Amino acid sequence: MEWKRKDLIGLENLSKEEIEIILEVADSFKDVSTRSVKKVPALRGKTVVNLFFEPSTRTRTSFELAAKRLSADVLSFDVSSSSVSKGETIVDTAKNIEAMKVDCFIVRHSVSGAPEIISKNVSASVINAGDGCHEHPTQALLDLFTVKEKFGKIKGIKISIIGDILHSRVARSNIWGFKKLGAEVCVCGPPPLIPKDIENIGIKVTYHLEKAIEDADIVYLLRLQRERQKENFLPSLKEYSFLYGLDIEKYEKMKKRTFIMHPGPMNRGIEIKSEIAEKEKSLILEQVTNGIAVRMAVLYLTIGRKV
Amino acid sequence: MDREEILEILKQMAEIIEKEIGLDNLVIIGIKRRGAIIADRIKEILKKEIPVGYLDITFYRDDFSKIGAHPVVGTTEILFDIDDKKVILVDDVLYTGRTVRAALDALIDLGRPKFVKLFVLVDRGHRELPVCPDYFGKKVDIGEDEMVEVRLKEIDKKDEVVIVKKWNGKGKTL
Secondary structure, eight states, X not given: OOOOOSOBOOSTTOOHHHHXXXXXXXXXXXXXXXXXXXXXXXXXXXXXXXXXXXXXXXXXXXXXXXXXXXXXXXXXXXXXXXXXXXXOOHHHHHHHHHTXXXXXXXXXXXXXXXXXXXXXXXXXXXXXXXXXXXXXXXXXXXXXXXXXXXXXXXXXXXXXXXXXXXXXXXXXXXXXXXXXXXXXXXXXXXGGGSOTTGGGGSOEEESOHHHHHHSOSEEEEOOOOTHHHHTTSOXXXXXXXXXXXXXXXXXXXXXXXXXXXXXXXXXXXXXXXXGGGGSTTBOHHHHHHHHHHXXXXXXXXXXXXXX | OOHHHHHHHHHHHHHHIIXXXXXXXXXXXXXTTHHHHHHHHHHHHHTSOOOEEEEOOGGGOSOHHHHOOOSSOOOOBOOSOOTTOEEEEEEEEESSSHXXXXXXXXHXXXXXXXXXXXXXXXXXXXXXXXXXXXXXXXXXXXXXXEEEEXXXXXXXXXXEEEEEETTTOOEEEO
């Protein structure tokens, strides 16, 4: 099968086979980052632009390193000092940069759908690096890659995603990705933060952390955004941490071969007790490492698509 | 070229390696896929513990903008240090020289070998880059409309080398 897409907007509209191609290509990129010369010339002469309308250190750094390890030139567009603050629309901003002949935009925006709007207006590739509550496809792809590396497969793996499912683009992309590849997905969190009728898409729902972790192969903790308390979704952070935070006691009760994942940045003491992040069951830093290989694969495939 | 002839060529190559190049600090690196199999076979003939690695050159090709990303990519498997090593680089067919150019770039990103010698089973001419083999099994002079196909039993069920017409796929044994 051939990769034909110009953009990567989300996992919802990717086929199982397309996801598998990305994971396979990522696998061949993984060793590049462990060599003394951490670079291959695959995207030499291509220009990649980071277009981040919302702050992010990790994702932007990861994309930047991925592009550089493919020998592309990378430009990071600082939105705060740009014409966006002078009233330019996102489409005009993208079109103006595209007029300087660039090959790919990596877009993060607080509004769901912004990367898709840009992708329809430019001929360069557009990769969604997180849009509002919609999707964060490369995060889910690196999570799939990490699980596949640990278990050798995705099919049949039980993953419990814990936290604010309602507002989480990471949860959305992961639910699509893991479901498409045949995993059993369970979501868990306070009732106001679980979307209504979500079980209708074929996933389990529980409001009790103990139930979510007792049988899971992967316990996936989402970052709790503190501002949700101000919006009255939560009575208090303390209560959330008590009911849904992973502490040592719950950690000890997990199966021997259960792993913990987190998309970062962690709120130590809220969704995860500080000492657990460094435990042997934690895959958190492996996720970060794998992020580079997965993003290299996405850049390589979208920029190098068959035209 | 049939199974016996291929074996004979590889035996001669093994002999040259042993006598002229020497086995100390020697590594054999095959270009995927068929070069990798030939590299394995030379090692088998030598009957010594010589490190063998496999090189995948997908990300080093120079035709990316022409034909795009290759969705089928392999992995380079060289699990040893190549610094100061004597490298025998192995491929099945030498044609334009572009594969060898890419392989050399890939190799040099992994370290600094003492030297690299190139061995190919068949040299078919029509070079587009200044590359020539140090050792070759057979040299053939064929037209641009023809292709040399090296078939090895690990992939193709049978050992043989044939010349195939590009336009109809009909072949004759080399």
